[in-house]
Amino acid sequence: MSKILIRGAKVLGGEPQDVLIDGAVIEAVGTGLSAEGAEVVEADGKVLLPGLVDLHTHLREPGREDSETVLTGTRAAASGGYTAVFAMANTFPVADTAGVVEQVYRLGQEHGYCDVQPIGAVTVGLEGKKLAELGAMHESAAGVTVFSDDGKCVDDAVIMRRALEYVKAFGGVVAQHAQEPRLTEGAQMNEGVVSAELGLGGWPAVAEESIIARDVLLAEHVGSRVHICHLSTAGSVEIVRWAKSRGIDVTAEVTPHHLLLTDELARTYNPVYKVNPPLRTERDVMALREALADGTIDIVATDHAPHPHEDKDCEWAAAAMGMVGLETALSVVQQTMVETGLLDWAGVADRMSVKPARIGRAQGHGRPVSAGEPANLTLVDTEYRGAVDPAGFASRSRNTPYEGRELPGRVTHTWLRGKATLVDGKLA
Incomplete structure (x- = not known):
């Protein structure tokens, strides 16, 4: 070149x-x-920033190429300034074997718009009952180090403990989608004043916070690493802050949309605002911004969740949860964090490149802009x-x-x- x-x-x-x-x-x-x-x-x-790194991307391939492919998703990543993304495991088939993660990894290599590091499922089929082939996925050509059932919570404490013990052997990390399923049955949006007025099923903050509290204690007990996906409540911030004060090896991410948008938007009944975890209150948004600024929340991750038109352009209750985010993430962070004086551009590089690369062990990414x-x-x-x-x-x-x-x-x-x-x- x-x-x-x-x-x-x-x-x-x-x-x-x-x-x-x-x-x-x-x-x-x-x-x-x-x-x-x-x-x-x-x-x-x-x-000029180091290339951005997203620890939480849904590329949908294999199985849902109608919504996204590795090619289109990595082109979106490049458009948003990303040079590496971590692809979540909730594909069809699920990325719970060495064969599937290697397929995703090789597709990323072939297309070349950014590096693609597959995330392996924690449990077989994301069913939460039996550990997936964690060791085989780590030893595969993809070299998986991050494991997650994102989209579903590993709600069984015994399974979660075993996963934390297993990945400890090779320095891996379990990324938890913190959602107690029994507390969120039929949930459509954040539980609060707005959900009550609209008559939509509520997703209470405690459903997230209780899982985070359990998992940081499990990580402390096992001596392993746990990462909290898309943290969304002020209470979750306080639990993570407490865990870090105890020296527990926990990291956490926040999405751009949780830094900007609130549950008031559900009043439009526009399913584009339907997401999991749901948009929360203004108080939560302010707490998340402060936590990202002070380092309690380590990184920004997009949770880029593409859906075809027919899955979102319908009544709220039937609509899929999720938003695309790779191409707008940096702009939202500029508005919510830089223009408010909470972060400078060096801080943005730290939260969107350096730390996500470190958590996911993305070689060659998140490095200083310097010679060599x-x-x-x-x-x-x-x-x-x-x-x-x-x-x-x-x-x-x-x-x-x-x-x-x-x-x-x-x-x-x-x-x-x-x-x-x-x-x-x-x-x-």
């Missing part, structure tokens, strides 16, 4: 610098750099403002809650090991 000179970029939001890429690595970072024959990208003060490091990079026009138009999405699905909403920021370029996957806002 030829050399690329990114001229005048604000690295992590700092003073403008030049970044010279040679092949797959960063050759130099400084001012006044030049390189004969290099392709020049005029950054003009745009912010892999050239996995994202260039962001932070001055841009525009309304979200899902018609322009790279994702196969359009179930975004932000259609027509003005959001700040736009990813203009993404590089994966020095190869451009997005150029001037268009897929390479």
Whole structure:
């Protein structure tokens, strides 16, 4: 590959610098750099970040290619500034064997828009009854280190303990979808004033908080790692904060939509706002933002959940839960965290690249923007403002809650090991 000179970029939001890429690595970072024959990208003060890493993506392949494929999902990831995504296991068939995770891994390698690291199921068929082939998935070509039944909770405490014990042997982590099923039967939205007024079944905060409390205690008992998926309540924040104060090895993520949207939107009865866990209250939103800023919540993860039109364009009760998020995540974080003064761009890089790469052990990702490091990079026009138009999405699905909403920021370029996957806002 030829050399690329990114001229005048604000690295992590700092003073403008030049970044010279040679092949797959960063050759130099400084001012006044030049390189004969290099392709020049005029950054003009745009912010340069390490390539984003998403620890929670649903790519749907195999089995639900009508909603997303590894190709379309990774193209959406590149459009959003991501160079690596972790693909959840709730496919058809479920990614509970070495064969299925290797299939997803190889599809990611073939398409090349970003690295795809499969997440293995904790239990066979996501049924919560018998441990899946955790060791075989880890030893496969995919090298799985993160395991999750996301979409379903590992609600059996004995199964959860065994999973934590098993992954401890090779430094893996269990990522829990915290939802006590008996407390959420028939749930349609957050349990509270709005659900009562609308007559929709409530999803109480305690259904999330009780599982998190149990699992951090199990992790402490076993001496293993647990990760909390899509944390959504103020009470959950306090439990994780308490667990960390005890030295328990727990990490947690928050989605962009839980940083911005509230259950008041359910009053529209528009199923685009139906998601699991549900949109919560303004109080929860503020608690989540503060927790992400102070490090109680470690990372932002999209929970990108594509659905075909017919699964969302129906009455609320029949609609599927979930939202697409890869192409809007950074803009939402800019609005909720950067423009409110809660995080600077270095903090965004930490929460959306460095830490998710560390939790998932994504080699070569989440690295500093410095000489000798892999050239996995994202260039962001932070001055841009525009309304979200899902018609322009790279994702196969359009179930975004932000259609027509003005959001700040736009990813203009993404590089994966020095190869451009997005150029001037268009897929390479």
